[in-house]
Amino acid sequence: MNALDLLAEREDMISPGISACVGCNVELTLRIVMKVLGPNTVLAIPPGCMGGVGVVGWNKRSGAKVPVFFPLLDNTASMLAGIRLAYDAKGKDANIVAFAGDGATVDAGFQALSGVAERGDRIIYICYDNEGYMNTGYQRSSSTSKGSWTSTTPVSKDGHGGKRQNGKDFPMIMAMHDIPYVATASPAYVPDLIRKVEEAMKVRDGLAYIHVYNPCLTGWGIRAEESISVARLAVKTRYFPLYEARRREFRITVPVPKPLPIENFTSRIKKFSHLGPEAIADLGKLAEDRYAFLQSLCRGKDNNA
Amino acid sequence: MSEIAVMNGNFAAATAARLARPEVIAAYPITPQTPVVEYLTQFAAEGNLGSKMSEVESEHSAMSILSGASMAGARCYTATSSQGLALMYEPYFRASTLRLPIVMNIVNREMISPQSVWGGPQDSLTLRDAGWLQIYVEDNQEILDTTIQAFRIAEDQRVLLPINVCYDGFYLSHMTERVEVPTQAQVDGFLPPYIAKHQILDPARPMAIDPLTSGYLVMEYRKKHMAAQAAALGVLAEVDREYESLTGRSWGGAIASYRMEDAEYAVVTMGSVTGACREMIDEKRSRGIRVGLVKIRCLRPFPREAVMRALSTVKGFGVIDRNVSFGWNHGIVYQEVKAALYGADRIVPSVPFIGGLGGEDITMDLVSTACDTMIEAVDAGKTIHEAVWLWSPRKGVKL
Known part of the structure; x- marks a missing residue:
């Protein structure tokens, strides 16, 4: 089924009326992902935007049409591993899925996720990376880009400050766990996202991890109508390359042979507005370095242009 | 016929867990509990334990895995001590407030500092208000009997709470005593399979577990949780009597x-x-x-x-x-x-x-x-x- 047909025909598994910000591309990503996964899914939504906007529910109402629960910030992967073990013990099967922010994934939840990766627990873990704790007003995470204004890495009136460190290259860290499937994805490349979720569903021998890059309108300072175009620019500037890896086999799924200058991405985002040309150039250099590293992992295949 | 054996407290706990047929076990080794994990993995290696087992990377994940497994309707078992229990505190508290009937032996060990690996129930007593049932036992026979009973008490529909059976590190965990071990058939008759009714993660009947919840509902949950704690006293006595009729041993209840x-x-x-x-x-x-x-x-x-x-x-x-x-x-x-x-x-x-x-x-x-x-x-x-x-x-x- 092509992407358009799938989106048109599949049931929306998320309740209407959840209270995400106008233009939120995480909500869009979740709805798409859940259409692909379908009703035979158990969904974990840890603390974060999607928990905050009511996907688990409010009082006695559920926010989803599948079984959904609220793990702790730091144990999403472990709780899902337990569900898988219980299902295995009972001879049942379902998609056991996390939809977790970067705080619950790259920071507090990392140990549990790394444990699941190493043990080979069969779950699908999708991280929506909006570079920080957006649900509570944008505090930094270890995924936040260098230079970013956040509420815990503030900028002085004369323009000094912002985060001092680069964000972790987290999908690469997961790929280095040698798990069956790792992919990066973007709400601006929906057919690519859909195919990657379908690939994750086929995995039988361990963790499938998908890292979605979701620029946050409210936290980063992006106009709502640019929600998707900024996400696309992250890919086109090579700042967030789209690839997949099966154990040690890497493949770039959306090649970027002629990257746009990094300024095309950063200039749309208010959290970088205090940065001078040098700091912006550093972000561009980081993107090029990481892209070159990724290409080297693709072992000269023709898709690595 | 029950078997008479000589065993240390950790072996008694592991034996009780084996006889209870938990569907999922996740345990992280820590002194003085470590042999419990070794015995269980050995039982599994010999084909004498059918549980799904997870070799977890921490106690935090052990309790988290069991919380997920219990929410999916599985009978669950683990064991820990002191610092492991402290690391587990976050999912520990939550297992009780989610009303998950997990059974956990706590091999009591002093809390550091100063650094100590020896016995003392400071670890579990400090967590006495985290909503779990806690039973403290005196010898290895009582470890075995009470751990088997713990599944019945925790999973009782009037209770539905997690339970600790606590015993002193080294004094019991590593000392050998005479222990009577009931047969598998006896335990199977005493302990029917766990059927989760109150909450279950199952696509056939979707439900949300732990949506954002208003204070008035939190108060309702806490009141019911307290009532379940109170009900456990009666259930404990009932279970003790039934176990006595099965094995001839009563531990007196509360x-x-x-x-x-x-x-x-x-x-x-x-x-x-x-x-x-x-x-x-x-x-x-x-x-x-x-x-x-x-x-x-x-x-x-x-x-x-x-x-x-x-x-x-x-x-x-x-x-x-x-x-x-x-x-x-x-x-x-x-x-x-x-x-x-x-x-x-x-x-x-x-x-x-x-x-x-x-x-x-x-x-x-x-x-x-x-x-x-x-x-x-x-x-x-x-x-x-x-x-x-x-x-x-x-x-x-x-x-």
């Missing part, structure tokens, strides 16, 4: 009294020190001193009525604590017992004792002296409010 019938004085204990105190009571009785013993088995729920009844006829009592309650200058069990007696017709003198911290031996001499100290204070009509410390003097160490 408390166990020894030579209390005509006692003028009582010594209150919990855990393995009870054994030494029984001997001491016999010795005092042989000299005509009418002293008896009350062993607290169930700390959560606290058997307020039973404790009040047991201590209502004595002239006074002492409590031996192998733990401290910072800020009170006595032990935790003493505090609990005193609170239970607030509703009694008369207030009798009492003496709090603290001893055996960090695995330090509580000898016969020490408990005998404690008993004498208590009787002297009681006869003088005097309550001692600050703990009397039980210890054997060491050269160069001042207490």
